[in-house]
Amino acid sequence: MTTAVPFLLSLVLVLTNGQYYYQGLMDYLENRFLAIEDRMLIWHEQSNRYNTELRHFKKQTAEFIKGLNQDHGTLRQDLEGTGVRVDRVEREMDYIETQNPAKPCVNQADRMVDVDLEVKERVKERKRGGEEDGYSRVLDCVDIISSIRAMKILKRMGSPKGMWTKDARTSKVYVFNGTAEDTVYQFSSVLDFLSSPGVAHSRPIRLPSLWSGTGCAVYNGYAYYVMEGADELQVIKYDLANGTLADSAVFPVEVADHRPVYSLNPETAVDLAADEEGLWALYTTRESESINLAKMDPDSLDIEQMWDTQCPQENAEAAFVVCGTVYVVYNTRVPSRSRVQCVFDVNDAVTNEEAPLLYFPRRYGLHASLKYNPQEKQIYAWDDGYLILYKLSMTRKLMV
Numbered sequence: 001m002t003t004a005v006p007f008l009l010s011l012v013l014v015l016t017n018g019q020y021y022y023q024g025l026m027d028y029l030e031n032r033f034l035a036i037e038d039r040m041l042i043w044h045e046q047s048n049r050y051n052t053e054l055r056h057f058k059k060q061t062a063e064f065i066k067g068l069n070q071d072h073g074t075l076r077q078d079l080e081g082t083g084v085r086v087d088r089v090e091r092e093m094d095y096i097e098t099q100n101p102a103k104p105c106v107n108q109a110d111r112m113v114d115v116d117l118e119v120k121e122r123v124k125e126r127k128r129g130g131e132e133d134g135y136s137r138v139l140d141c142v143d144i145i146s147s148i149r150a151m152k153i154l155k156r157m158g159s160p161k162g163m164w165t166k167d168a169r170t171s172k173v174y175v176f177n178g179t180a181e182d183t184v185y186q187f188s189s190v191l192d193f194l195s196s197p198g199v200a201h202s203r204p205i206r207l208p209s210l211w212s213g214t215g216c217a218v219y220n221g222y223a224y225y226v227m228e229g230a231d232e233l234q235v236i237k238y239d240l241a242n243g244t245l246a247d248s249a250v251f252p253v254e255v256a257d258h259r260p261v262y263s264l265n266p267e268t269a270v271d272l273a274a275d276e277e278g279l280w281a282l283y284t285t286r287e288s289e290s291i292n293l294a295k296m297d298p299d300s301l302d303i304e305q306m307w308d309t310q311c312p313q314e315n316a317e318a319a320f321v322v323c324g325t326v327y328v329v330y331n332t333r334v335p336s337r338s339r340v341q342c343v344f345d346v347n348d349a350v351t352n353e354e355a356p357l358l359y360f361p362r363r364y365g366l367h368a369s370l371k372y373n374p375q376e377k378q379i380y381a382w383d384d385g386y387l388i389l390y391k392l393s394m395t396r397k398l399m400v
């Protein structure tokens with residue numbers, strides 16, 4: 001058609017005098033226009049049809065995608081529900097297992113409750129091998145945790161938060177049920193504690209005041225805990241053997257200046273910890289966003305030295321000290337797997353880069369407390385009402 005147009009124009013110029021030619025030309029043009037209109041009409045119809053089909057297709061796709069999304073949503077809800085149920089069942093199973101241990105399969109090396117015997121053996125060995133070994137173990141304390149080797153759930157207590165620990169010297173077990181109580185339950189051993197229905201076999205010890213949070217420690221026959229007064233924090237040292245107040249001291253941080261040590265366990269004002277090297281206090285002040293560490297003299301309650309660990313308080317749930325190294329354990333507000341994500345060594349022999357990222361074995365609630373026992377290399381943990389033992393594997397610090 002495009003080539004026809006100049007040709008027709010020249011026809012018009014050449015044959016202007018002929019009426020006949022002019023009429024013919026008009027007819028021709030009209031026919032052509034009609035043909036073009038017809039074709040345009042067809043295109044229009046076709047394009048309309050395509051548009052309708054496209055709209056239809058889009059609608060169908062949208063409905064299909066909507067359906068898929070709904071299915072996905074219900075699937076995810078189902079999965080989440082199942083996850084929670086699996087967790088519960090796992091927990092129950094672990095608990096039942098610990099109540100009915102499969103005796104023939106117990107591996108001697110991994111038995112965690114019979115540590116009393118192990119310790120006695122070790123003491124015997126030490127006596128046989130002379131005093132030297134025992135002392136050198138304490139003096140060159142150069143261990144660092146390499147992994148959490150095993151866990152064992154021992155018992156369920158009434159309160160979701162609390163603390164339990166074992167005095168490394170006397171081997172007695174102490175249960176601090178709750179975060180603001182004054183009665184400690186003493187058991188003569190872990191086995192005694194296990195065989196006791198609730199606290200029936202225990203000797204209850206009434207402290208002179210309420211403890212706050214889960215920051216208590218038992219060391220060398222004494223209970224150490226922090227009492228929150230109106231404007232000061234007081235460290236109390238209590239003789240567990242004869243039930244007397246042995247000493248007390250004002251903690252050098254004013255109530256107005258202090259914050260909970262761990263953001264996920266806000267009941268604990270100061271966390272006291274015992275390790276191979278003695279007694280430590282972990283605390284946080286308003287000025288420092290991070291957790292501070294103080295070395296305490298267990299006899300006089302003097303503060304000997306203080307450090308800023310640079311470990312954030314935010315999302316921390318607990319901490320423990322092993323060989324002068326602080327391990328801060330973090331979690332999330334919706335409890336997931338607890339992990340050691342910050343370490344601080346007072347001797348600078350372990351840095352955060354060197355320390356392994358330690359994950360706790362399985363997902364439970366939040367740890368309310370983690371208390372290290374230097375003699376057994378075990379952690380006594382309180383996790384959402386469950387009392388758990390974690391066995392640690394140790395390796396040597398890289399000394400510079």
Ligand SMILES: *[C@@H]1O[C@H](CO)[C@@H](O)[C@H](O)[C@H]1NC(C)=O
Pocket residue numbers: 157158159177178198199
């Ligand atoms: C522990 O404390 C909880 C809550 O206060 C209580 O229900 C439970 O009976 C206590 N357990 C024992 C053994 O005293």
Ligand SMILES: *[C@@H]1O[C@H](CO)[C@@H](O)[C@H](O)[C@H]1NC(C)=O
Pocket residue numbers: 239242244
């Ligand atoms: C309790 O024992 C300590 C030493 O272990 C002693 O100094 C104190 O006098 C004793 N108190 C009582 C009331 O027996």
